[in-house]
Amino acid sequence: MNDVLALSASVRSSAAGTVTGQPAITVPLGETDGIPVAVQLVGPPARDDLVISLAAQLEDAIGRHPQGIAAPERQFALIT
Numbered sequence: 001m002n003d004v005l006a007l008s009a010s011v012r013s014s015a016a017g018t019v020t021g022q023p024a025i026t027v028p029l030g031e032t033d034g035i036p037v038a039v040q041l042v043g044p045p046a047r048d049d050l051v052i053s054l055a056a057q058l059e060d061a062i063g064r065h066p067q068g069i070a071a072p073e074r075q076f077a078l079i080t
Contacts, residue, residue, distance in 0.1 A: 023048040025055045029062060 024042040031037060039058070043051035 021045045023051045025051050027055050027058050 022042050022045055024040060026038050026040045028036065028038045041051050041054050041058075043054075
């Protein structure tokens with residue numbers, strides 16, 4: 001039952017971007033009191049490059065990358 005509730009919450013939090021065609025990405029930040037914490041970035045339509053660039057900058061800033069995966073070569077110009 002918990003999996004169903006988690007999936008329902010996930011769909012509710014991302015449905016607006018799916019309907020409007022806005023690119024979105026979720027970046028895990030770590031844990032607080034054993035609970036996973038993440039941030040979801042949503043950009044304007046057709047600006048996938050912007051959302052990916054911001055997510056890459058956030059990962060670099062907090063020093064986190066997905067477990068077991070080295071920081072990828074960045075294909076997009078970082079926003080400064």
